[in-house]
Each structure stands twice: as structure tokens, then as C-alpha cells.
Amino acid sequence: MDAKILAVANQKGGVGKTTTAITLGGALARMGKGVLLLDLDPHACATLHARIYPENVQLSLYDLFLAEETSWFRLWRSIIHPGALCTMDVAPSCIRLSELEVDFRERRAKGSVLAHSLTTIRDKYDYIVLDCPPHVGILLVNALVAADLLIIPIQTDFLALHGLKLLFDTLHTLHKALGRPILYRAVPTMYDKRAKACTRVLELMRRKMGNSKFATIIGVDTHFREASALGGTIYDIDPHSRGALAYAALAEEVVHLW
């Protein structure tokens, strides 16, 4: 069966996108699913988290975006680092991805390059998780066009919903262009029930997003930082920690969507 493609995106920075992509991917992998993690952020945080360093990256997703269609399948095999992170395969980013906006100026059908190239490897995985950069641009559009589900991590903090309109405007434009809506679900992150601002934002999310929100709430957990320092996932640190259990619950919700 073809993999389901999960794009993790929010143009706001530092809301837990990379943590969600890595930990949800890790939770799915622990359920026995075949997972490929794609780092679409030129800052390469997920790549570095997987201990893949720029000096060891011969080929990255940047090369794939620029390649001829006929070489996609061969390129994927060279780009993907098998089992790089907690049994997940990882396709690394590189800083040159930030040049794609300029490189793609004349490119036709530039929003669907990733979607098309993924068709050549989609049957090899159960889930392909895309870690998106914190801005709206050609990389985000490629991720959204490819995605079966957009997961929007929303930090339960002051101004959390501010700026989301830009993402929803992009979704709306793509809906019209593709002739189909893009399925999305928000997930509250870094929730601290003792903080008034957190409970207020969560209440606001419940009111505004209703069914478009996962039931799972991701709480604050210091194990996430430890996991990135060690180059693993929170499941390598403490699989019974609150953060680990929350993302396991999120993975259950994701699996039951289809």
C-alpha cells in the first residue's frame, strides 16, 4: 500500500514542528510502521538531530528538487539514510534548499515536484513525515501538495493563533488550484496546565478549530531537549515519559484517520 504523507507545518517558528515530526515518526516506527522522515527546512534541524552532518551529505533533497524526473528513483536511494533515527529512514536537508525559490523561478509545475517524485518510493513506506520550514514559500507549497494530512503544531502560548491566517490562505489557494481540500488537524504543543495563558489558548483552539483539532495535547517535557542532545527520540530516553506517551497517543489518532 502507498504511504500516507504527513506534512508538519506552521509558519510560526519554534512551535514544535521538528519535535512533532521526529517524535510522531518515532511513535509510528515503534508501532511497526515503516517511516521516512523528510527534512524540508534549509536550517536542517531534523537532519542534525539524526546526526547527519553537512560534511557527510553528498546528496540532499535540494538535488532531488533540481533533478530530471528520470533520475528521481536513483536519487532517492542515494539521498535516504536508512535507519538514521530510531529505525526511521531520513532524507536530509541542506542550506541550499533556501535557494530553491530563485532556482524554481522558471520551473513549470513547481509546486508538485515533491508530490511527483514521492510516487517513485511511496510503496516502500507506511508513513512519510515532512518537517517543514517556518515560512510560507515553495517548500511549504510542495509539502502541502504532496500531503494527505497537514499537522499544525500550535504552541499553547500568547499569540499562538496569530499569523495562522497566512497558512489558511495558502490552504485555500491550493484547495482551489488542486480541486480538493487539504485535510488538516491542529495539535496543541508545550501545554502547561498551571499557566493561565496555556489554558486560555487551548480553550480558544477548541472553540475555533473544533473537529479539526487532535484530541491529544502535548505537554511540556524536558526529555525532548535531552533527546535532541543525544541524537535520538524521546523513546530512547524514557518511553514512559509524558511526552513519549502523548506522541504515542497522537500516532494512534493518526493511524485511525484512514
Ligand SMILES: Nc1ncnc2c1ncn2[C@@H]1O[C@H](COP(=O)(O)OP(=O)(O)OP(=O)(O)O)[C@@H](O)[C@H]1O
Ligand atoms: N513539548 C515540548 N516540551 C518541551 N520542549 C519542547 C516541546 N516541544 C518542543 N520543545 C523544544 O522547543 C524548541 C523548539 O522546538 P522545535 O524545534 O520542534 O520547533 P520548530 O517549530 O521546529 O522550530 P523552527 O520553526 O525553528 O523549525 C526545541 O528546543 C524543542 O526541544
Ligand SMILES: [Mg+2]
Ligand atoms: Mg523545525
